[in-house]
Amino acid sequence: MQVWSYKSNAVDYNDNLRTIDFIKQYDDEFGYTHYVFTSEIFDNPKYVIPEDDFELFQKFLEGGSREYPSDGNVPVDIAANEAKIILNKIKEISEVPANKFHRIAAELLKDNNQLNFLRGAIRLYLEDITTRDWRRKRSTDDIDFWFPSPTLLEYVLKKTGWKKNKITREWEKKVTWKDLWTNKRKSTILIASNDLLQSLNFGSGGYLEGSNLKNIIKKKLKRGFDVDLSDIINIAIVNNIPESEDPNSPWAAILECANMRDPRVTSNIISLCRYAHGIAYYIKRVGVSINTYKDTFKDRKLFPDEDVIKVCKVSSHWLDDHNYEPDATRERIYENLVIHERKKLQYSKNLYKFISRVLNLLNSKYEYARVIFEISLL
Numbered sequence: 001m002q003v004w005s006y007k008s009n010a011v012d013y014n015d016n017l018r019t020i021d022f023i024k025q026y027d028d029e030f031g032y033t034h035y036v037f038t039s040e041i042f043d044n045p046k047y048v049i050p051e052d053d054f055e056l057f058q059k060f061l062e063g064g065s066r067e068y069p070s071d072g073n074v075p076v077d078i079a080a081n082e083a084k085i086i087l088n089k090i091k092e093i094s095e096v097p098a099n100k101f102h103r104i105a106a107e108l109l110k111d112n113n114q115l116n117f118l119r120g121a122i123r124l125y126l127e128d129i130t131t132r133d134w135r136r137k138r139s140t141d142d143i144d145f146w147f148p149s150p151t152l153l154e155y156v157l158k159k160t161g162w163k164k165n166k167i168t169r170e171w172e173k174k175v176t177w178k179d180l181w182t183n184k185r186k187s188t189i190l191i192a193s194n195d196l197l198q199s200l201n202f203g204s205g206g207y208l209e210g211s212n213l214k215n216i217i218k219k220k221l222k223r224g225f226d227v228d229l230s231d232i233i234n235i236a237i238v239n240n241i242p243e244s245e246d247p248n249s250p251w252a253a254i255l256e257c258a259n260m261r262d263p264r265v266t267s268n269i270i271s272l273c274r275y276a277h278g279i280a281y282y283i284k285r286v287g288v289s290i291n292t293y294k295d296t297f298k299d300r301k302l303f304p305d306e307d308v309i310k311v312c313k314v315s316s317h318w319l320d321d322h323n324y325e326p327d328a329t330r331e332r333i334y335e336n337l338v339i340h341e342r343k344k345l346q347y348s349k350n351l352y353k354f355i356s357r358v359l360n361l362l363n364s365k366y367e368y369a370r371v372i373f374e375i376s377l378l
Contacts, residue, residue, distance in 0.1 A: 008267040020267045036374045039278035057289040069226040072141030076125045078177045083122050083143050087114045089156045101152045119211035120144035134234040142191040146211035218253035224268030233276045236354040237347045258365045273355045277375045280351035287344030294337040
């Protein structure tokens with residue numbers, strides 16, 4: 001009996017790139033077969049996790065210490081700003097009776113949260129249900145709409161500077177932004193699509209069903225690419241997937257996927273737990289390193305004034321503050337370190353609890369096969 005797929009999705013342009021293989025198998029006294037998997041962390045060629053905790057602390061100060069798998073090149077805050085322009089335009093139309101789309105826009109907005117017109121990474125960004133670190137580093141190439149009126153959406157896209165590519169039939173807009181890490185200007189094409197009009201199959205019956213958090217998680221978990229698992233983990237980090245009996249809750253998405261007992265989806269759930277475990281361990285290390293070394297930030301020999309100013313330059317949170325007085329800025333960053341120390345340790349606890357809940361759920365679905373999945377402790 002094939003319980004899970006030994007090969008499954010990893011990235012968005014190919015299948016069968018992630019190996020899901022156990023490192024240990026044993027039978028317990030009750031006749032259950034245990035499969036033990038290693039923890040994992042997403043590959044990032046630009047960043048090697050330091051073994052030394054002080055170096056890890058330094059990396060954190062330099063702007064965060066890990067990148068996030070992404071399916072594009074446009075920072076989500078840039079894409080989200082474009083989405084807000086479109087949503088604001090629709091609201092404006094709903095308030096102008098003379099506009100030919102007034103009635104449609106007013107009807108759509110009457111009972112709807114505007115975020116229901118979006119799905120995917122931009123929905124997660126604007127709903128503010130992920131970590132701030134994710135919000136700074138996640139990138140995308142498109143805005144996924146879930147819009148009941150395609151004619152109104154196309155009208156608004158035209159009014160807000162979008163053009164339809166005659167070859168691909170996709171709506172495109174060139175966006176430009178300043179890269180905080182290189183201090184250079186970047187530009188690329190952003191795409192807008194109305195997913196409500198598309199019957200997209202992401203494998204294992206992973207059709208799009210809606211735009212709320214449950215639908216987003218369900219689609220991402222069924223598809224199982226690195227970027228999808230990373231997004232789910234970053235929602236779980238801030239405890240936004242609580243266990244719930246509500247059939248419309250985000251937890252219901254994981255429950256429905258586990259109920260499928262599909263080998264590929266089961267592999268994706270195992271992978272979710274493996275990466276979440278690796279990230280939980282890593283985040284805890286960062287929190288401990290901040291706890292251990294935060295006071296060294298006050299040492300001018302270790303961290304000269306020019307390095308203190310440099311820390312500010314890598315975060316959009318600081319961009320509006322041009323008065324980088326060294327002493328005041330050093331104290332401000334230190335206060336931030338105290339906050340992040342607490343957050344990192346709490347995020348790690350949240351993830352470990354999430355992993356336990358997901359594994360318990362998955363194992364309950366394979367009790368009939370007398371199979372138990374485990375993640376090795378680090």
